Amino acid sequence: MVYAVILAGGRGERFWPMSRRSRPKQLLPIVGEKTMLEETVHRISPLVHKERTIVVATRALRQSIIDLLPNLPKANLLCEPTARNTALAIGYTAVFLSREHPKAKMVVLPADHYIEDRSKFLEAVRVALEVAQSKLLVSFGIVPDRPETEYGYIKLGKKIHRKSGVEVFAARAFTEKPNRKRARVFLNSGDFLWNSGMFVWRVDTILEAIGEHMPELHKNLMDYSRSLGKSDGAAALRRLYKQSENISIDYGVMERAFNVAVVKAYFKWDDVGSWAALYRLIDKDESGNVVVGNHLGTDTKGSIIVCDSGLVGTIGVSDLIIIKSYDVIMVARRSRYADVRRLVDGLHEKAELKKYA
Secondary structure, eight states, X not given: OEEEEEEOOOOOXXXXXXXXXXXXXXXXXXXXXXXXXHHHHHHHTTTSOGGGXXXXXXXXXXXXXXXXXXXXXXXXXXXXXXXXHHHHHHHHHHHXXXXXXXXXXXXXXXXXXXXOOHHHHHHHHXXXXXXXXXXXXXXXXXXXXXXXSSSOEEEEEEEEEEETTEEEEEEEEEEOOOOHHHHXXXXXXXXXXXXXXXXXXXXXXXXXXXXXXXXXXXXXXXXXXXXXXXXXXXXXXXXXXXXXXOOOHIIIIITTOSOEEEEEEOSOEEOOOSTHHHHHXXXXXXXXXXXXXXXXXXXXXXXXXXXXXXXXXXXXXXXXXXXXXXXXXXXXXXXXXXXXXXXXXXXXXXXXXXXXX
C-alpha cells in the first residue's frame, strides 16, 4: 500500500509579501493557474488515490486547505499545533499510518515544488517504491545544471539498481549548501546531485531510522502513539510538539543513516524557494523582464515585476524585484533575493508591523 504525504506547513517567507502567514506560497498559484499544493496532489494522483493522500500542515491553514482540496478526506489532513520542521512532521505521519499499515510506503513530497515532465517524475517514483521495499531510505537527487548555492547536495556512491532507464545509487554523503566555488566543483565532477527533499520509504523503516538517529524524538512519538484515538489525543499531540526538537529529516536522519539510496532524477525541478525562481521558470519579455499582472514600463530591464491589483509603472530601472501584493509594496535588487527574509524578521520585531507578515 502506498500513501502520498504532502508537507504543506511551510511559511514561504522568502516569497513575502505575496506569501503571508495566513496564506503561504504553497496555497498560491506561483507558477501556473493552480496553487502549488493542488499541483502537487495532482502530480502524484496517477499513483496514489485521494483516499491515501495525506496533507500535513499547521492548524491555522486547515480551512484554507479544505477549501482548496474539497475531495480530500478530512481525516487525511493532519494538523500540527505549530510548525516544527520536517523530522517531526514525517514522524507524526508515520505514527498515524503505523496503526493500521506499518509496512505501507510513504511518498513524501513538499507542497511547494515545481516539476516538469510528470511522466518522468512518476517513473522515478515507481522505481523508488520498488527500492524502498528493501528497507532503504530513498531520496531523489536532481541532476544539477548550474552551480547552485541554495540547495544541499548528495554525493553518489555505487549504482545499486536500474529499471526503465532510472538509475539508483547508494548515497555516500549529504552536503550542506556550498559556496559558489565548491558548487562549481560539485557540478563539474558529475558525482553530486541536488537534494530535492523528496523521499520514499516504508513506515516501519523511517520509524526505525528515527529511533536509531533521533532517539528522543522516537520516544516522544511512541508516547504520543499510545494516545491515538483516545480522549486525550489532542493534548498528547500538543505535548509532542512542545517537547520535540525543531530539526529537518535531512539533518536528523538522512545525513546520519547508512541505508540511504538516491534516485538519479532527470526531470526539471525547482524548489521555488525565493523570487529568483520566478526568473528561472517564467517566460521573459523582450527586455528580459518577468511580469505577472499589469505593468507599464519604459527602459526597464531584467526585472521581476508582480502586481496583484492595479498597475505597476517603471522608468529606467534594471535588475529589480518589484512586488505589489495587497497592502504591501516591496522593492529589492534582484541579486538580494535571499535577504527578503530579513524584512520578514523585521516585521516581527515591531508590533505595529506584524499584521503585514
